[in-house]
Amino acid sequence: MNKNSYRMAWRLIRAYWISDDRWAARSVLALVIALDLLLVYRAARITFWQKDFYDALSTHDIQAFWRLLVELAVIALAGIAMNTTRGYTAQCLEMRWRSWMTDVFLRNWLGDAAYYRIERAGLMDNADQRIADDLKWLATNTLNLGLGLLRNIVNLATFAVIVWGLSGVLTLTLAGSSVDIYGYMLWVGLVYAIAGSYAMERIGGRLVAVDYRQQQAEADFRFLLMRVRTQAEQIAFYAGEATERVRLLHRFAAIRANWRLVMTYTKRITMVESLYTEAGAIIPYLLNGPRYFSGAITLGDLIQFTQSFMRVRVSLSWFIYNYKELALLRSVCSRLLEFEQALAVRGKAGIEVRAHAGRGIRLYSVQPQYPDGRPMTLPLDWEIKPASRWLLRGPSGIGKSTVLRALAGLWAEGTGVIERPAAAKLMFTPQESYLPSGTLRVCLCYPGDEAAFTYDACKKALEQVGLGHLASDMDKDDNWSQRLSGGELQRLAFGRVLLQQPDYLFLDEATSALDEDSEAWLYALLFRKLPMLTLVSIGHRPGLERYHTDSLTVCAAPGRAESKKP
Ligand SMILES: Nc1ncnc2c1ncn2[C@@H]1O[C@H](COP(=O)(O)OP(=O)(O)OP(=O)(O)O)[C@@H](O)[C@H]1O
Numbered sequence: 001m002n003k004n005s006y007r008m009a010w011r012l013i014r015a016y017w018i019s020d021d022r023w024a025a026r027s028v029l030a031l032v033i034a035l036d037l038l039l040v041y042r043a044a045r046i047t048f049w050q051k052d053f054y055d056a057l058s059t060h061d062i063q064a065f066w067r068l069l070v071e072l073a074v075i076a077l078a079g080i081a082m083n084t085t086r087g088y089t090a091q092c093l094e095m096r097w098r099s100w101m102t103d104v105f106l107r108n109w110l111g112d113a114a115y116y117r118i119e120r121a122g123l124m125d126n127a128d129q130r131i132a133d134d135l136k137w138l139a140t141n142t143l144n145l146g147l148g149l150l151r152n153i154v155n156l157a158t159f160a161v162i163v164w165g166l167s168g169v170l171t172l173t174l175a176g177s178s179v180d181i182y183g184y185m186l187w188v189g190l191v192y193a194i195a196g197s198y199a200m201e202r203i204g205g206r207l208v209a210v211d212y213r214q215q216q217a218e219a220d221f222r223f224l225l226m227r228v229r230t231q232a233e234q235i236a237f238y239a240g241e242a243t244e245r246v247r248l249l250h251r252f253a254a255i256r257a258n259w260r261l262v263m264t265y266t267k268r269i270t271m272v273e274s275l276y277t278e279a280g281a282i283i284p285y286l287l288n289g290p291r292y293f294s295g296a297i298t299l300g301d302l303i304q305f306t307q308s309f310m311r312v313r314v315s316l317s318w319f320i321y322n323y324k325e326l327a328l329l330r331s332v333c334s335r336l337l338e339f340e341q342a343l344a345v346r347g348k349a350g351i352e353v354r355a356h357a358g359r360g361i362r363l364y365s366v367q368p369q370y371p372d373g374r375p376m377t378l379p380l381d382w383e384i385k386p387a388s389r390w391l392l393r394g395p396s397g398i399g400k401s402t403v404l405r406a407l408a409g410l411w412a413e414g415t416g417v418i419e420r421p422a423a424a425k426l427m428f429t430p431q432e433s434y435l436p437s438g439t440l441r442v443c444l445c446y447p448g449d450e451a452a453f454t455y456d457a458c459k460k461a462l463e464q465v466g467l468g469h470l471a472s473d474m475d476k477d478d479n480w481s482q483r484l485s486g487g488e489l490q491r492l493a494f495g496r497v498l499l500q501q502p503d504y505l506f507l508d509e510a511t512s513a514l515d516e517d518s519e520a521w522l523y524a525l526l527f528r529k530l531p532m533l534t535l536v537s538i539g540h541r542p543g544l545e546r547y548h549t550d551s552l553t554v555c556a557a558p559g560r561a562e563s564k565k566p
Contacts, residue, residue: 009333012340013142015104016097028093035086036147040154042079043311047162047304049075055300090143098139105131108343113410121371123342129219130339134332141329145322156315160186162308166301168291185309188283193316196276200320204269207324210261212331217254224251233482269323276320284309350412355422359386361407361504361534366416368402376402377554379416384504389535391544394554400538403554404428404506407536427502429510433489435481441474443481444495453499461498464525465491466518486513494522498529505530507537516543523547 017025049071056064109115109127118124164183171178181187228235228244235244284306292302314321351366361384368376376399384390394400405411407418408428420426435443441450441458450458459471467488484492490513497505505526511519519541526533527547537548545551 005334005337008337008340009330012333012336013138016100019100021096021100025093025096028089028096032086032090032093032147033150035082035089036151037154039079039082039086040151040158042075042082043155044158044162046075047159047307047311050307051300051304053300054303055298058299090147094139094143097143098136101135101139102131105135105339114343116410117345118342121345123345124338125216126219126223127339129215129222130335133215133219134335134339137328137332138336141325141332145325145329148322149318152315152318155311159308159311159315163189163305163312166297166305166308168296185284185287185305186312188287189309189312189316192280192283193313193320196272196317197319199276200269200272200323203272204265204323204327207262207265207269207327208330208334210258210265211327212334213258214255214262215331215335217251217258221248221251221255224248266324273320273323276317280313280317281310283313351406351414351416351418353406353409353418353420356419357422359421359424360384361421362419363407364417364419366403366406366414366418368399368406368411368414371413373413375556376414377556380552380554382552384534384536386503386534387532388550389533389548390537391548391551392536392538392554393540393551396540398554398556400554401431401508404508404536404538407506421503424503425500426504426506427497427500428506429493429497429508431508431512433481433493435484435489435492437477437479439475439477440470440480444474444492445499446496448500457499461495464498464529465495465522467491467495487515487518490514491518491522494526497526501530502533504534505536507535507539509539510537511539511544512541519544520547 016022019025049068052064053068053072055061056068109118109131115127118127124130160183163186167183167185170181170184173179224247228248235241288297288302288305291297292299297305319326351368356362363380363382365379365381367379370376380403392400392403402411406414407420408426434446436446439450440462441453441455444458444461445453455474458474459468462468462471462474481489490510493510511522514522526535535548537544
C-alpha cells in the first residue's frame, strides 16, 4: 500500500464514523474507551498492590497481608465486570459497523447494475468474499487494533511515569566528563522497541502480499465448490465428476502453495516476536538486580519496576505484537479499495438511454459494439410503437440479446440513442431464467416482493400458466431452479409477467423449451390478459411470426437492419 492507499483506507474507515449512525457509534465507542482506561488504571493499581504485597511478605507483616488480600479480591471483581462489559460492548460495535458497511456496499454493488458491469468486464474477482469476509475483518481488526493502540498509549504514559520514577539516574562517563541520564530504563525500552519494530518490518514485510493472495485463492476455491453445488444436475448428466475433482484440486493447490509462504513468514514473525519477548523479560533483572543486592531498592520496588517495565515494553511493541493483524488489515483494505474503484468504473459514454415523456420506444442509429470496440451489428433505426408486437430475428451470435441489453441500459458499448417512455413499466425476460432461493412464491413474484401479491393472485397466476399442481407447494422452500423442468421455468416466467403487468415486455427465447401448443396458449393468454402490451420477442422457431405484428432482422453485414411485416 502506498501513501495514497493509506489515505483511501482512512477514508474507508472514517466513512462510518461520520455517517448517520455516528452518534450511536461514537457513544458505544466512548463507553469501550472508558472501560479500557479503567482497565489501565486497574493494571497500574495492581503494580502498587504488588509492591505493598511483596514488601509485606519480606517484612512478615501479617495484618498488611490480609488487608492486601481483601484489596486484591475487590480489584479482581472490578476487573471481571469491566472486562466482560468491554468485550460485549466492543462486539456490539463491531456488528453495528459491519452492518452499516455491508448495507453501503450492497447498495453500491446492486445499484446501477454495478455487479453486472463488474462481472461482465471482469473488473474484479470474488465480490462475494469482499462483502462477506473483508468487511467483517475491516470492522473487527480496525476496532481491535485502534482500541489496542489507544490502550497502549495510555498504558505507556501511565507506566512510563512509574518506570521513570523508579529508574533512578544513570551516570555515564564519556571522555572524562560525566553525563546523567534520567529515567534511563525508559530509554532502554524505547530503543529496544524501535530496533524490534525495524527487524519485524524487514523480516515480515511480504506477509501483506502473501495474505492478499491467500484470501484470493480461498475465495476462488469456494466459488468453484459453489458452482458444483448449483450446477449439480448438469455436472451429473455430463458425468463430469472426475474433471470437477481435478479442477477443484488444482484450485486447492494454489491455496496450499501460497500457504507455504504464509507459514514461512508467520514462522519468521513468530520467531522475532518470541525473541523480542524473551530477551525483553531479562533486561529489567539484568539492570536492576545489582541495585537490589546493593540495597538501593526493596524487593517490592524490584517487582513493581519489573512489572511496569514489562508494560512499557509491551506498549512500545504494539507494532511488533500486532504485525500479523496489521498485515491482514492492509490486505483487506487493498481488496476493499479495489472494490470501490471497480464500483466507480462507469461504462464508456456510448449508447445513450434517455427517458422521454411520450409513448413508444425509439432507437436512433444504435450500433452495439464488442468490448474491444468492433461494431457488433449494423446501426439500427427502430421505432417500437405502443401495443406493437415485434419479432427480433437474426443468426445465432449476431447480437439480438445485446440489442435487448442496450434497451435495458445494460450495454453501453456502442453508439446511438435510445428513448424510452419515462412513465411506462418495462420488463425483460432473459434467456436463462433466474430463480432466487426461497419459496416458489418468492420465485414467482420476482423481481417484486412477495408481500406485494396476495396468495390468491399468485395461485391464479400459477394456474393460468399451467402450474396449478404446484400451488400447494407455493410456500415451500426448495431448490426450485433445479426442481422445475425447462418448460416449467419458462411458464413460471410468464406467470411473473401476469403478476407484474408490464407495459413493455421483452422476451429472449422465452418459449424455446415449450411445445408449440403450450407456446400458442401462453401467447394467447398474454394478449388476453394484457391487451395493450407492447412486445418484443427474440426467437428462432418458425411459427413465431403469427404472434407478432412486425419483425426486424438484426444483421452485421451487408445492408441495414430492416423492418418488415411478417
Ligand atoms: N461480455 C461479452 N464480451 C465479449 N463478447 C460478448 C459478451 N457478451 C456477448 N458477447 C458476444 O456478442 C455476440 C452477440 O451476442 P448475443 O447474445 O447478443 O447474440 P444473439 O444474437 O442473441 O445469439 P443467440 O441467438 O445465439 O442467443 C456473441 O458473439 C457473443 O459471444
